Amino acid sequence: MHTRSRSIPKLGIGGPVGSGKTRLIEMLVPILSKKGYRCCIISNDVISKEDAERMKRILATESKIMPEDMIIGIATGGCPHTAIREDPSINLAVVNEIEQKDPTLDLIIIESGGDNIMTTFSPALADYFIYIVDVSGGDKYPRKGGLGIESCDLLVINKIDLALYVGADLSIMEHDAKLIRSNKPFEFVNCKTGLGVNRIAEHIINDLLFNKKPLQKMSHK
Amino acid sequence: MNTNEFHLMQLADSFFPSGMFGMSGGLESFVKHGKIKTERDILQFIQQQIRFQLAPCDCIVLNEAMNAAQDDDIARIVDIDNRFFSMKLIKEIRNASIRSGPQMMNCVIYMTSNKENKFTRKYQGKIESKQSAGTYPVCLGVSANCLHISKQSAVRMMLYSYSVSVIGAALRLGIIQHLNGQWILTQLEDDISTLIKDIPRKSLNDMWQLTPFTDILQMDHEHDDSRMFIT
Secondary structure (H helix, E strand, O other): OOOOOOOOOEEEEEOEOOOOHHHHHHHHHHHHHHOOOOEEEEEEEOOEOHHHHHHHHHHHHHOOOOOHHHEEEEEOOOOHHHHHHHOOHHHHHHHHHHHHHOOOOOEEEEEOOOEOOOOOOOOOOOOEEEEEEEHHHOOOOOOOOOHHHHHOOEEEEEOHHHHHHHOOOHHHHHHHHHHHOOOOOEEEOEOOOOEOHHHHHHHHHHHHOOOOOOOOOOOOO | OOHHHHHHHHHHOOOOOOOHHHOOOOHHHHHHOOOOOOHHHHHHHHHHHHHHHHHHHHHHHHHHHHHHHHOOOHHHHHHHHHHHHHHOOOHHHHHHHHHHHHHHHHHHHHHOOOOOOHHHHHHHHHHHOOOOOOOHHHHHHHHHHHOOOOHHHHHHHHHHHHHHHHHHHHHHHOOOOHHHHHHHHHHHHHHHHHHHHHHHHOOHHHOOOOOHHHHHHHHHHHOOOEOOOOO
């Protein structure tokens, strides 16, 4: 008799093109891995397999943190928001396959294709939603809002090292983030150096994994 | 409008969650290789795919799946499903079919009562236990039967949905405009209406498919580094 596989916690990461979604995952996974959490990554890409291929190289081939077949690329037919919100069928099917293949995983990370500020994840697909923006467009975000910025569980503001060069005032961004998110959490990070990424990992462990211990110690390494 | 017609519209609507928006049915590869450039090329491509792939193969499977579902014959459903799966030469076509089919069926199960979807859930169990592949035309047949949609309407709907997904892909690839898409659909109406008349007379032993050029380009597409669509 067939038994349904265990539901693995799912983290959705969305944000505009070039905001640092892939880099955030590349920095997060080693931190989670060191703590014993085993992850799988689904990477939705708008036009190429580049993000999935890069993560395979960095997280599997070079650092051997996870097996290559645990990084899965999905083409979105040019509709990144549709693939994670209006019709998440293909992502859900891949999640089902992963849950059947390895029910001992601690976390499935679903990266959205680069999209606009209205990006949100279907609650059927992601249990926890991180929206990432960067400072390079100036400090008008997060003030201008948008569903992604306002509704996500955690707002991440990346590339803070560039603020000086683009005239973005981080104190304004902090003030506006507090206001527009009604005190829901946000974090400033620099995914290039890893500054602040530990705090993102803590949010995930506390708020998505509820401080549960890893199901099993990393067996791949 | 009766309930069956309403459900038919639901399933045929591109708003219905089946993942079809992510597929171009091979069109992206044809465009990349410069083989398709105009609305007439797209019309011809869809016509050929319907005549040499969907009508002689997918539509027969759909019709036979509906017959088996009407007879409550789960063993026959499993046989049809696995035979169809074994005929799909392209890995990504096979994967797309077994990913979108069960997801579409999940939605139909969610929409209907336990009494209505008893057979659909039985088939779902066969897919989950890996006894049956869960291909799109079989899932559609079982779902359409659950919603009391007629066989002819279901076959017409599958051909319509396929055509819309290719035309949608063409729009997003930027080779046609919105008005061209509707012109193409209108031209297809006669072809589809004529072809579906023969389907009820066909059995699984009559199945065939012959689209070698599309197959080769789709195999090429699987390894393409830069692409928008799953297939």
